[in-house]
Amino acid sequence: MSYAEDSKRYRAKKSKHPIRRLIAFILLILLGVAGYLLYTADPILDRPLRSLAESRLGKVHPYIADNSGLRAFVCGSSSPIATWDRAKTCIGVIADGEILLFDVGAGAIRNIENWGLGAQHISRVFLTHFHSDHLGDLDEANVQGWIWGRREPLHVHGPVGVDRVVKGYNQALGLDYGYRNTYGTERFLPMRGALMLAHAAEPRPGDTVEVYRKGKLVVEAFLVDHSPVEPAFGYRIHYGDRTVLVSGDTRRSATLERLARNADILFHEAQSARLSRLMAEAAARKSDERISYVMSKAGDYHSAAEDFGEIAHNTKVRKLVMYHLAPPPDQWLMQRVFLRGMPGNVLLAEDGLVFTLIPGETGVDQDMIEPL
Numbered sequence: 001m002s003y004a005e006d007s008k009r010y011r012a013k014k015s016k017h018p019i020r021r022l023i024a025f026i027l028l029i030l031l032g033v034a035g036y037l038l039y040t041a042d043p044i045l046d047r048p049l050r051s052l053a054e055s056r057l058g059k060v061h062p063y064i065a066d067n068s069g070l071r072a073f074v075c076g077s078s079s080p081i082a083t084w085d086r087a088k089t090c091i092g093v094i095a096d097g098e099i100l101l102f103d104v105g106a107g108a109i110r111n112i113e114n115w116g117l118g119a120q121h122i123s124r125v126f127l128t129h130f131h132s133d134h135l136g137d138l139d140e141a142n143v144q145g146w147i148w149g150r151r152e153p154l155h156v157h158g159p160v161g162v163d164r165v166v167k168g169y170n171q172a173l174g175l176d177y178g179y180r181n182t183y184g185t186e187r188f189l190p191m192r193g194a195l196m197l198a199h200a201a202e203p204r205p206g207d208t209v210e211v212y213r214k215g216k217l218v219v220e221a222f223l224v225d226h227s228p229v230e231p232a233f234g235y236r237i238h239y240g241d242r243t244v245l246v247s248g249d250t251r252r253s254a255t256l257e258r259l260a261r262n263a264d265i266l267f268h269e270a271q272s273a274r275l276s277r278l279m280a281e282a283a284a285r286k287s288d289e290r291i292s293y294v295m296s297k298a299g300d301y302h303s304a305a306e307d308f309g310e311i312a313h314n315t316k317v318r319k320l321v322m323y324h325l326a327p328p329p330d331q332w333l334m335q336r337v338f339l340r341g342m343p344g345n346v347l348l349a350e351d352g353l354v355f356t357l358i359p360g361e362t363g364v365d366q367d368m369i370e371p372l
């Protein structure tokens with residue numbers, strides 16, 4: 001091909017470009033106009049927005065609708081130490097359409113709402129003791145449940161002192177109750193549903209006391225050893241012949257291990273002695289005496305994760321779930337420290353872990369909560 005031919009071709013090719021550019025420009029303008037019209041034309045936008053709103057309302061999570069068994073789930077697996085993907089302490093059970101919470105640490109209600117379980121289905125909260133990492137979301141449990149449809153008071157159980165905590169919360173939220181009651185009217189937001197009711201229990205050392213019973217469900221409280229926090233409870237939950245225990249905060253407790261014998265699930269608080277020691281040493285190196293002191297002393301009234309092989313052996317529970325994790329293991333290396341050398345039935349809690357227990361059967365079905 002000669003040079004003349006080549007350059008002629010090149011010029012012909014080049015001359016097409018302005019046309020392409022013009023077409024692209026017009027298309028862009030048209031797209032912009034279409035986008036603007038779509039954005040401003042409310043009747044067009046209303047349709048997808050309406051179906052979006054409808055898709056989120058009036059739905060009931062299958063766990064709430066299904067009455068065939070007991071579900072026990074982790075609504076908060078961390079301790080006082082905050083971490084991204086763990087709320088502070090909370091264990092929930094769902095029985096016959098009701099949610100019972102065993103402690104309600106900060107972030108727990110956000111979890112429950114995000115999973116679509118519905119705060120209005122929370123009927124009772126059982127506090128183990130009154131450290132703030134166990135009750136930071138009590139206000140959210142109460143007010144969110146009321147807004148979304150609970151018409152009865154939220155019942156709050158706990159050791160002696162629970163009346164003081166509940167009275168304080170009711171007082172702090174009193175203005176909110178009034179605003180919402182006025183705005184929503186007595187018909188839709190009845191004041192009776194707003195005020196929390198306290199129920200204190202006093203179990204004898206080494207024994208259980210029944211604190212709630214409804215149908216197949218029985219909840220018992222017992223004393224654990226979280227001294228100087230006194231009294232501090234653990235809870236045992238029966239549903240027909242199935243049994244779940246929640247330790248609350250405690251040192252290794254012989255009472256707890258006896259009461260948990262052959263249970264289906266034991267949710268037991270766990271503090272890694274090794275990780276706590278390393279944190280205390282790191283804080284000392286950074287001249288943070290305060291944190292160094294707190295981390296080195298916390299083991300005095302908590303249970304060492306390193307003991308869980310023994311706890312599993314003593315109790316012979318089907319599943320032993322470490323929760324109230326301190327420090328919260330947000331990396332696989334830390335998770336390995338918690339689980340090193342543990343038998344297969346020892347698990348590390350994570351938010352959303354759920355177990356299903358059917359009365360008359362022996363299986364423990366394990367899953368992660370599927371959000372609605």
Ligand SMILES: [Zn+2]
Pocket residue numbers: 079080089131133134249324
């Ligand atoms: Zn705690």
Ligand SMILES: [Zn+2]
Pocket residue numbers: 129131226229249
């Ligand atoms: Zn505590």
